[in-house]
Amino acid sequence: MDVAPRPAEPAGLLIVDDEEAIRNALKRFLSGQGYDVITAASGEEAIQAVRRHKLSAILLDVRLPDASGVDLVPKLLDLEPNAAILMLTAVNDASSATLCMQRGAMDYLTKPVDLPDLSRAILRALRRRETQIESAKINQWLKEEVALRTAELRIERANLERISVATLEALVNALEAKDPYLRGHSARVADMSAMVAAELGMGDEHVEAIRTAGRLHDIGKIGIREEILNKQGPLTDDEFEHVKRHTVTGSEILAPLTHLGPVIEYVRSHHERWDGKGYPDALAEDAIPMGARIIGAVEIFDALTTSRPYQEKMTPELAVERLRDLIGTVVDPAVHRALQQVVARREALIFLDDPRG
8 A cells, every 4th residue: 555645844843752673664654755953862862853854744652761651742742832742652652642632633543553643643733733823823813803703712622622532532442451361452453444445545534434343343341241341261142142232332422422423433333243143223334334334344353363262373474364264254255355464564564774775
């Protein structure tokens, strides 16, 4: 799949990571994409770099030797309010990344980063940055002219919508943190689902809706009784029916957030099956929203590639082969092909410097 196009004009970009090999690999890739790249290995170096250089975007590791990304984000935004900050995080730091977003970061990506996905995320953040700058100019004009209160209400609504989703993500992370086998599950499903959607040629808006739905797809498990959620061993029929309600509960929790659009139906339908034997609505084939088909397949992939009490984790390649047995019953054939391509590309990706060059 082609990498996203370069920005029209070189944009100043700061990479903040304490691992030199990662900094060098990202600098080499992003310089090739037309960015003016500088690097920093610590929070203090990042602050000095923002003071000395005109920057459009910052890639910021959540954990640095001398600082936490949660504390560093507002400091960097105080120095450069228009910077588009994207967090780089390990899966078990997803909660910290969510806090960073509440403090002004625009997005977060989990390591190892898929380079085409990173390129799209930066362009997306830069577009949001341009929109925010333009919106600020418009809002200033409105303040000077006639529509101060209207502009303020729009800004407040946008902030409330962003914070509401971030808060729900934090709840999911807290729920998963209770189970060592599920920790980071939603973050992994979200990122892989977004890559599969991009592989299928879906537009940025749909990809981001699927990413959001991946992060929130298990929010309905908040409604599962604690004794069932933590039960060791098989569930009874009644208990399984109770667990199955989490898809409906999740969609009901999200229903008031009308700005989420298709995210709500993706959450409701992510346990539907290609053959129509899933739940809650027994949808089949193309009647299942594509986002739900993708999340459903990726959730199985994540279960197979993560250690569980009842199974050893599989390699990604073996998990893809195991999923092949579910094509036409559980899994959409097109989604499986796209997942296979994504896994093959990720396994071939040499993220760090290769000394053999």
